[in-house]
Amino acid sequence: MTTPNQPFRGPQSSQTPGLPVPHLPGGAGPVIGTPVTPVDWFRRMPNGGGTVFLRPAQVEQND
Amino acid sequence: MAAPASTHALHAALSPASELVDDRRALYRLALELFAPGFELSDNLADHPIVRYEIGRALAGHDGLDPVRLKEVAAMSVRDAGVPVAADPAAAEMLEAPLRIVAPAGVRPQPLTEADGERFETVLLIVAEGVRLFRALAPAMADDLLAHVSMLAVMKKETSGGVVSASSRYVPGIVLIDEPSLPMEVAEALVHEGAHEKFFDLAITKEFLDARAEDADYFENSWSGARWPLEQTFAAWHAYSCLAQFFLSIGTEQLGPDSLLPNAKQRAAEIGEWLLAHERDLQGHARWLLHALMGDTGGHVGGQVVPSGVDGVAPSPKISQHWEFHVLPDVRYKCSATGRVVAGRSTNPPEIYWLDEDASWALTNSCQVGKFATFERAVLRATEEWQVGSAVARHRLENALDWLLSAQLIGRTDPEKEL
Numbered sequence: 369m370t371t372p373n374q375p376f377r378g379p380q381s382s383q384t385p386g387l388p389v390p391h392l393p394g395g396a397g398p399v400i401g402t403p404v405t406p407v408d409w410f411r412r413m414p415n416g417g418g419t420v421f422l423r424p425a426q427v428e429q430n431d
Numbered sequence: 432m433a434a435p436a437s438t439h440a441l442h443a444a445l446s447p448a449s450e451l452v453d454d455r456r457a458l459y460r461l462a463l464e465l466f467a468p469g470f471e472l473s474d475n476l477a478d479h480p481i482v483r484y485e486i487g488r489a490l491a492g493h494d495g496l497d498p499v500r501l502k503e504v505a506a507m508s509v510r511d512a513g514v515p516v517a518a519d520p521a522a523a524e525m526l527e528a529p530l531r532i533v534a535p536a537g538v539r540p541q542p543l544t545e546a547d548g549e550r551f552e553t554v555l556l557i558v559a560e561g562v563r564l565f566r567a568l569a570p571a572m573a574d575d576l577l578a579h580v581s582m583l584a585v586m587k588k589e590t591s592g593g594v595v596s597a598s599s600r601y602v603p604g605i606v607l608i609d610e611p612s613l614p615m616e617v618a619e620a621l622v623h624e625g626a627h628e629k630f631f632d633l634a635i636t637k638e639f640l641d642a643r644a645e646d647a648d649y650f651e652n653s654w655s656g657a658r659w660p661l662e663q664t665f666a667a668w669h670a671y672s673c674l675a676q677f678f679l680s681i682g683t684e685q686l687g688p689d690s691l692l693p694n695a696k697q698r699a700a701e702i703g704e705w706l707l708a709h710e711r712d713l714q715g716h717a718r719w720l721l722h723a724l725m726g727d728t729g730g731h732v733g734g735q736v737v738p739s740g741v742d743g744v745a746p747s748p749k750i751s752q753h754w755e756f757h758v759l760p761d762v763r764y765k766c767s768a769t770g771r772v773v774a775g776r777s778t779n780p781p782e783i784y785w786l787d788e789d790a791s792w793a794l795t796n797s798c799q800v801g802k803f804a805t806f807e808r809a810v811l812r813a814t815e816e817w818q819v820g821s822a823v824a825r826h827r828l829e830n831a832l833d834w835l836l837s838a839q840l841i842g843r844t845d846p847e848k849e850l
Contacts, residue, residue, distance in 0.1 A: 398715075403789055412644065420533050
């Protein structure tokens with residue numbers, strides 16, 4: 369398993385963010401979904417609901 | 432040789448940012464149509480974080496929706512610093528919800544506004560320079576993420592309670608940051624929180640998480656011991672993945688004192704490995720993005736889908752050739768610029784569904800109220816328009832109609848039985 373920012377399906381080379389969108393390898397496109405997909409997002413009400421980045425003194429809640 | 436794929440390339444493979452935003456607007460417009468028929472949302476209103484908060488509350492079953500209130504909150508003044516920055520002296524009141532949601536216990540963050548005079552103007556320059564820096568260092572990533580940031584609010588340092596930056600699923604589109612000293616702090620915050628905003632938009636327009644996410648295992652990270660539910664875990668992994676990519680582009684830029692960039696790659700890997708072990712709890716597009724960003728080259732990235740569908744059960748098409756179909760009276764739908772259809776039923780709270788290409792075609796072409804079309808007529812038309820054989824058209828249409836029936840978006844009649 370490789371780590372993020374390494375090449376996706378292909379020889380490894382230096383990652384250069386900010387370049388024009390590269391061509392994705394054939395056969396690696398997104399999945400085909402189902403014909404009718406319910407939107408559950410608004411029904412689910414997880415605790416908090418905030419993604420908060422705190423300084424180390426308050427780190428327990430960090431994302 | 433294939434160029435390496437980056438977060439923005441993979442996002443674009445799911446949906447280019449402009450299309451994702453347009454899909455999101457279609458969803459909010461549909462929601463408003465369900466609550467307040469005839470009330471139109473401009474793009475500006477549809478993008479406004481507080482408008483989306485109010486609509487989201489209504490969709491969650493909390494209170495109704497007052498269209499007049501939406502126009503009032505959208506009147507809040509902002510200043511342009513590359514992104515709209517909350518500037519209205521009344522911002523503390525108007526942004527009460529996001530400020531309250533992200534605040535640590537016992538803290539009441541206050542936004543900097545034009546009422547703070549020179550202090551606000553100084554911060555505005557730092558924010559503008561931070562946006563410019565982000566765009567200069569990683570232009571494609573900036574285009575990809577900033578498309579989802581509708582507003583930025585700066586919290587006064589003495590009131591921020593240790594919050595460096597924050598965003599909220601309940602108030603999507605607004606990024607809150609502590610009063611910055613360096614443009615790089617702003618740039619990093621926009622990567623971090625912009626990634627979250629991107630995720631929020633993906634989550635409501637693509638197949639990422641369903642209701643089962645709330646019952647999934649919690650992830651405990653190694654660096655603070657914090658335990659996160661699946662949704663927060665995926666959001667954190669996604670943000671760290673973007674931060675790790677951004678770190679590669681910053682050259683010799685000075686980091687802020689609280690920068691996560693040096694640790695981002697390691698943390699993304701740690702979270703990503705856990706997610707891979709729990710991928711059964713993710714939906715198809717989330718799983719695809721996870722595998723792709725984790726560098727999965729196994730060739731099975733695109734092929735595995737757990738049908739999320741209606742009640743989690745894939746229907747078995749049994750469509751009679753004589754049936755006629757119609758959109759049910761309490762159903763409304765909107766088409767996005769890409770042709771995707773989002774449909775909803777006026778239940779309380781409403782039920783909303785994204786339709787794929789075939790289901791969109793079926794709903795908008797063969798199920799129109801007052802224009803009942805038999806299945807056979809629909810097959811003929813689909814064969815022509817889709818330029819496929821009649822057997823293929825029949826199968827695709829059967830599948831789409833059966834799903835639409837299961838979701839109670841359309842009804843059917845059988846004229847032969849009514850004779």
